[in-house]
Amino acid sequence: MASWGKLTFAQKKCVSATGRLMQGTGMVESGARIGVAASGGVDSFLMLKVLTIRQAIMPFPVELMVLHINAGFDTASHAPLTHWCASHGLSLHAELTDYGPRAHTEENRKNSPCFYCSMLRRKRLFELCRDYGLTHLAFGHNADDNVVTFFMNVLQNGRTDGLSAHEPFFDGRLQVIRPTMMLDKGTVIKAARQWELPVWENTCPSNGSTKRDEVHDWLRQAWKNDKRIKNNIFNAILRHQVHLTCQKL
Numbered sequence: 726m727a728s729w730g731k732l733t734f735a736q737k738k739c740v741s742a743t744g745r746l747m748q749g750t751g752m753v754e755s756g757a758r759i760g761v762a763a764s765g766g767v768d769s770f771l772m773l774k775v776l777t778i779r780q781a782i783m784p785f786p787v788e789l790m791v792l793h794i795n796a797g798f799d800t801a802s803h804a805p806l807t808h809w810c811a812s813h814g815l816s817l818h819a820e821l822t823d824y825g826p827r828a829h830t831e832e833n834r835k836n837s838p839c840f841y842c843s844m845l846r847r848k849r850l851f852e853l854c855r856d857y858g859l860t861h862l863a864f865g866h867n868a869d870d871n872v873v874t875f876f877m878n879v880l881q882n883g884r885t886d887g888l889s890a891h892e893p894f895f896d897g898r899l900q901v902i903r904p905t906m907m908l909d910k911g912t913v914i915k916a917a918r919q920w921e922l923p924v925w926e927n928t929c930p931s932n933g934s935t936k937r938d939e940v941h942d943w944l945r946q947a948w949k950n951d952k953r954i955k956n957n958i959f960n961a962i963l964r965h966q967v968h969l970t971c972q973k974l
């Protein structure tokens with residue numbers, strides 16, 4: 726039996742759908758050095774767990790390095806991630822910042838705190854990839870995030886873009902990848918619980934009250950009484966996105 730033991734239905738679904746997307750899009754290649762952006766939330770923790778399994782299955786070597794940016798609301802919140810990485814033999818860069826509190830001050834007059842904080846975080850993650858010589862940066866977005874992003878772009882920007890599964894940055898020196906982009910949130914939560922991942926609460930005061938949360942609530946209303954509506958929206962947008970952004974699938 727493999728070292729990760731017997732998988733439940735939800736766990737298998739996460740591992741196989743991630744593998745299909747990674748293979749079908751040529752997301753990583755031999756020798757890839759993947760920075761795994763982990764917030765401590767359920768999506769990125771699940772992605773991290775799945776990538777450790779996929780790493781063992783892949784027919785070529787890849788390296789994983791966990792990157793965590795503590796936003797500064799709770800200086801010790803990432804302790805569970807530190808222990809988890811140590812017990813799984815994973816290297817981790819965890820960095821304490823003041824991005825969260827700063828995003829809620831006068832310094833940020835133009836944008837929402839969420840936008841400002843995530844902009845600073847993304848910039849820092851890119852710098853870390855450069856400094857550690859990483860070739861890929863993996864984000865834990867799932868299918869729900871893709872749908873919400875798509876509708877936010879339609880409603881706010883008049884564009885029909887969702888998230889990319891695989892996107893080159895800095896003239897191709899860094900590939901931003903979203904290996905778990907095919908997974909729906911329900912499956913992610915279920916599998917993460919079954920693996921007993923030590924996910925922690927986001928203590929940001931703006932958590933749960935962003936524009937993104939508003940659009941998500943609006944969509945939940947639309948599909949709450951008919952599962953087919955949710956599936957159809959997911960499939961339409963995923964097909965559109967994956968075909969647009971991937972070489973083959």
Ligand SMILES: Nc1ncnc2c1ncn2[C@@H]1O[C@H](COP(=O)(O)OP(=O)(O)OP(=O)(O)O)[C@@H](O)[C@H]1O
Nearest residue numbers: 762763764766767768769770792793794864865866
């Ligand atoms: N503090 C952080 N440190 C490192 N990576 C982060 C951090 N916050 C977010 N990320 C990365 O950006 C992705 C999208 O962030 P977002 O804030 O939308 O979180 P999310 O979709 O709720 O995911 P999660 O459940 O992992 O927090 C995360 O899945 C993760 O890969």
